[in-house]
Amino acid sequence: MRLRSLLVGLVSRVPARVRTKLLAAFLTMVVLLIVLGAVGLRVLSGVNQQTEELIKLQRKIAAYRQVQHDTTTQLYGVTSALLFSDTRKLDDALRQLNQFGYDLDRLEFVAKDEVDLIAQVRDDYNQFINVMTRVVDMIRSGQVAAAREVQLKQAEPLADRLERLTNQLVNIAEADMVAGIDASEQAYATSQWVVIAFALASVVLALGLGYVISWSLIEPVTEIDARLRQIAAGDFTQRVRVANRDELGALADNVNHTSEQLGRLYQQLETASRHKSEFLANTSHELRTPLNAILGYTELIQDGIYGDVPEKIREILARVQSNGRHLLGLINDVLDLSKIEAGQMTLSIAAYSIKEVVHTVLTAAESLAAEKKLTLKITIADDLPLSQGDERRLTQALLNLVGNAIKFTEAGEVAVHADAADGAFRIAVADTGPGIAADDQQRIFEEFQQVDSSSTRKKGGTGLGLSIAKKIIELHGGRIWVESELGRGSTFRFTLPVRPDLWSGPA
Amino acid sequence: MTKRILVVEDQEDNRRIVRDLLESVGFELKEAATGDAGVRLAETWRPDLILMDIQMPVLDGYAATKLIKSNAELRHIPIIVITSYALSGDEAKAREAGADAYVAKPFSPRQLLAMIRQFLP
Numbered sequence: 001m002r003l004r005s006l007l008v009g010l011v012s013r014v015p016a017r018v019r020t021k022l023l024a025a026f027l028t029m030v031v032l033l034i035v036l037g038a039v040g041l042r043v044l045s046g047v048n049q050q051t052e053e054l055i056k057l058q059r060k061i062a063a064y065r066q067v068q069h070d071t072t073t074q075l076y077g078v079t080s081a082l083l084f085s086d087t088r089k090l091d092d093a094l095r096q097l098n099q100f101g102y103d104l105d106r107l108e109f110v111a112k113d114e115v116d117l118i119a120q121v122r123d124d125y126n127q128f129i130n131v132m133t134r135v136v137d138m139i140r141s142g143q144v145a146a147a148r149e150v151q152l153k154q155a156e157p158l159a160d161r162l163e164r165l166t167n168q169l170v171n172i173a174e175a176d177m178v179a180g181i182d183a184s185e186q187a188y189a190t191s192q193w194v195v196i197a198f199a200l201a202s203v204v205l206a207l208g209l210g211y212v213i214s215w216s217l218i219e220p221v222t223e224i225d226a227r228l229r230q231i232a233a234g235d236f237t238q239r240v241r242v243a244n245r246d247e248l249g250a251l252a253d254n255v256n257h258t259s260e261q262l263g264r265l266y267q268q269l270e271t272a273s274r275h276k277s278e279f280l281a282n283t284s285h286e287l288r289t290p291l292n293a294i295l296g297y298t299e300l301i302q303d304g305i306y307g308d309v310p311e312k313i314r315e316i317l318a319r320v321q322s323n324g325r326h327l328l329g330l331i332n333d334v335l336d337l338s339k340i341e342a343g344q345m346t347l348s349i350a351a352y353s354i355k356e357v358v359h360t361v362l363t364a365a366e367s368l369a370a371e372k373k374l375t376l377k378i379t380i381a382d383d384l385p386l387s388q389g390d391e392r393r394l395t396q397a398l399l400n401l402v403g404n405a406i407k408f409t410e411a412g413e414v415a416v417h418a419d420a421a422d423g424a425f426r427i428a429v430a431d432t433g434p435g436i437a438a439d440d441q442q443r444i445f446e447e448f449q450q451v452d453s454s455s456t457r458k459k460g461g462t463g464l465g466l467s468i469a470k471k472i473i474e475l476h477g478g479r480i481w482v483e484s485e486l487g488r489g490s491t492f493r494f495t496l497p498v499r500p501d502l503w504s505g506p507a
Numbered sequence: 508m509t510k511r512i513l514v515v516e517d518q519e520d521n522r523r524i525v526r527d528l529l530e531s532v533g534f535e536l537k538e539a540a541t542g543d544a545g546v547r548l549a550e551t552w553r554p555d556l557i558l559m560d561i562q563m564p565v566l567d568g569y570a571a572t573k574l575i576k577s578n579a580e581l582r583h584i585p586i587i588v589i590t591s592y593a594l595s596g597d598e599a600k601a602r603e604a605g606a607d608a609y610v611a612k613p614f615s616p617r618q619l620l621a622m623i624r625q626f627l628p
Contacts, residue, residue, distance in 0.1 A: 285591070292613045293520035299616050300524060305531040328613055348599060 004215070007208075011216040012243040018217065021246065025213050032202040039198050043191035050184035057180055061173040063107050067121070068166040070100045071159065090136050097129055107169075114169060121165045128158045220248040224255050231255075236263025277342030284335035288328065295324045333464035337447060340471040345393075347475055352391035354425050354496070355380050358418050361398045365414075368406045374414055376406075381419035388499040389476050397472040400465035401429045401492050409433035412489075423498050424478070430491040436484040444482070445470045469494075509535045510627045513554035515545030515571060516589070517563045525558060528616040529623070542566030546574050549581055556626050557586045558619075559606070561597065569604040576605030585626040589614065 014021065077093040104125060108118055131154045138147035220242040227240045236259050242252035298321050301309060309317070339345040362378055369376040398416075405414040412432025419426055436444060447467045473480045477497045484490035512534045516522045522538050529536055537552055539545035543566045549557060557575065561568035568588055575581045588606040590597040601609045610622055 288591075288613070289518065290520070293518075293524065295613060296521070296524035296616055300527055300531075303616070305527055 004212075007212045008215045008219060009243055011212050012220070013245060015245040018246045018248065021213060021216075025209050028209060029206045032205060036195075036198055036202055040195055043195055046187060046191060047184070050180070050187055054177065054180050054184060057173060057177045061170060061177060063103065064166060064170040064173050067100070067103050067107060068163065068170060070096065070103055071162045071166055090139060094132070094136060097132060100125065101129075114172060117165060117169060117172075121162065121169070124158055124162050124165065128155060128162060131155045131158060216244065217248065220244050220252060224248075224252055227255055227259070231259050231262060234266070236260070236266060274342055277338040277344070280338035281335055281342070281344070284331045284338070287331050288335075291324060291328055291331070295321060295328070298324065330464075333468060336468050337464055337471070340468070340475070345471075345475065347390035347393060349388050349390060351386050352389050352394065353386055354384050354394075354418055354427070357391060357395050357398055358416055358427070360395050361402050362416070364399055365402045365406060368403065369414060372406060372409070374406060374409055374412065377413055377415040379415070379417045384418065384420055384425065385498055385500060387425070387496065388501065389496065390472075393472045394476065394496070397469035397494075398427065398429070400469040401494075404465055405429050405431035405433065405490070405492070409489075420498060424495040425498060426493065426495055428491055428493045430489060432489045435486040435488050436482060436490050437486050441482050441484060445480070509533060510556070511535045511537070511552065511554040512623070512627075513537050513539065513545065513548055513552065513557045515539045515542065515548075515557065515563070515568070516560040517541065518560070521560070524616060525619070528620060532620065534623075534627075542568065542571035545571050549575050549584065550578070553581075554584060556623060557584055558623075559586050559588050561588060561590045561601070569600060572601070572604040572606050587622055587626070 240252040409431040480494035585607040588601040588609040
């Protein structure tokens with residue numbers, strides 16, 4: 001591992017472009033292939049040479065055998081000629097002797113190594129020819145007994161020596177042949193190992209090279225990839241550390257630069273967003289103070305504290321008040337949302353009973369439902385445990401849901417169901433209203449999004465209730481979603497983790 | 508005997524509304540526009556009940572409430588704290604300061620009157 005990282009680091013730090021590195025790697029492999037081919041060729045030519053040597057040896061042996069054979073034939077021929085005193089046979093024998101001379105010539109050409117031996121043979125042979133010529137001449141001139149004498153005393157020992165010498169030649173050649181075969185076999189085995197070792201070394205080198213080069217590319221890419229993931233997740237503080245001094249190194253520098261820029265921009269955006277939220281919160285507060293006064297005075301006038309109020313003006317005052325309340329609701333919702341978005345909504349965590357929350361909401365919503373002649377049904381599972389959370393905010397969230405359900409349902413019922421499963425409360429608010437198309441089911445949780453934006457005014461909602469409910473529920477670690485179908489009503493469901501122990505707000 | 512209510516509130520309109528409301532039902536009223544003026548009036552005038560706004564410059568409603576409740580002679584006077592739009596934790600803070608009850612803005616005059624009636628029937 002240490003070797004690997006050392007090699008990879010080494011290759012990474014080479015100040016060459018990726019293209020050059022790859023080219024170098026491929027060229028190295030090509031060179032290895034060429035060297036492997038050359039080694040193979042050398043081995044092949046070596047084998048070829050050995051074979052040629054063996055063929056030469058074989059020819060030598062054949063020649064020696066021929067010499068041996070000829071010598072024997074010669075002796076036999078001359079001996080039988082002498083026995084029968086046949087001149088024709090004698091001529092044959094002499095012709096053959098000449099033939100033996102040619103054999104020797106050939107021998108000298110083939111066997112350069114055994115020059116001394118062959119010289120001896122030639123000496124003996126020359127003597128033999130002389131003796132034989134003498135013998136033949138003697139036979140021709142009728143001195144058969146003398147010829148036989150010479151043949152016995154001089155020719156035969158010479159023939160014996162010749163035979164011995166040629167035998168010796170054959171033996172030497174055969175021994176050479178055996179040695180040659182052995183050497184050839186050994187040379188073949190050696191070259192086989194050389195080729196295999198060379199091929200293996202090439203493969204290992206090529207693999208190692210490929211491995212190191214690809215890791216020197218893969219490592220920075222993984223590093224950059226991880227970094228980009230962090231950036232996508234909003235972490236701009238880390239830097240890519242890449243040893244490469246090639247295109248990947250440049251890319252890493254670029255990523256670092258981009259990350260810094262993004263981080264700066266993100267910070268600016270965050271500051272801007274916080275300023276916006278603070279501005280909204282302040283504005284809402286400033287707006288509310290005079291509005292409260294307006295509403296307060298209106299109520300006092302309505303209650304006749306400043307004197308009797310004619311019926312007509314009383315009616316207008318009621319409208320002033322209802323519009324004022326609506327405006328106040330809007331301002332409060334905007335304040336809530338901007339607080340949540342600025343991260344300033346702190347939950348005041350205490351033990352709460354979900355049953356209590358549901359009952360509070362029902363009490364608050366009863367009159368609204370009664371006005372529209374809707375049935376308001378509740379089912380609460382028994383023995384729901386106490387949990388920790390901000391009871392007032394949770395009540396606000398559920399009230400928003402129930403209020404919406406009542407607002408958008410013309411006839412039928414609104415049913416609230418609460419139970420617990422898997423460590424979480426499950427609350428459902430089901431209505432028999434118009435339902436929500438699948439396309440709108442995500443959108444309605446966003447700010448100022450009602451299915452039909454004209455209905456905002458008509459229904460009197462602020463369009464912020466659902467987003468506030470969603471954010472409150474999410475601050476408690478819960479989840480909210482809607483199940484609905486056009487014409488079949490809607491069911492808003494949310495979960496809240498049951499936290500029996502004290503917790504200090506959302507993690 | 509007419510019951511006396513001290514209103515500590517920095518905003519004129521709010522003071523006016525409370526005054527108009529409470530005088531119309533026969534309470535005797537005094538007003539203070541700052542926290543420390545409220546504390547001084549509580550000591551000298553000895554009201555039967557104090558309405559205390561929270562958001563005031565210099566000495567805010569919590570501090571004023573604490574001061575009054577730490578005075579053994581004034582401790583018995585019920586204090587109704589009026590918080591600005593119910594911020595989380597305001598109720599707890601008001602109780603911690605020693606307030607006897609709390610009303611969140613926006614309150615309707617009728618609501619406020621109902622709350623006062625609990626202490627001064």
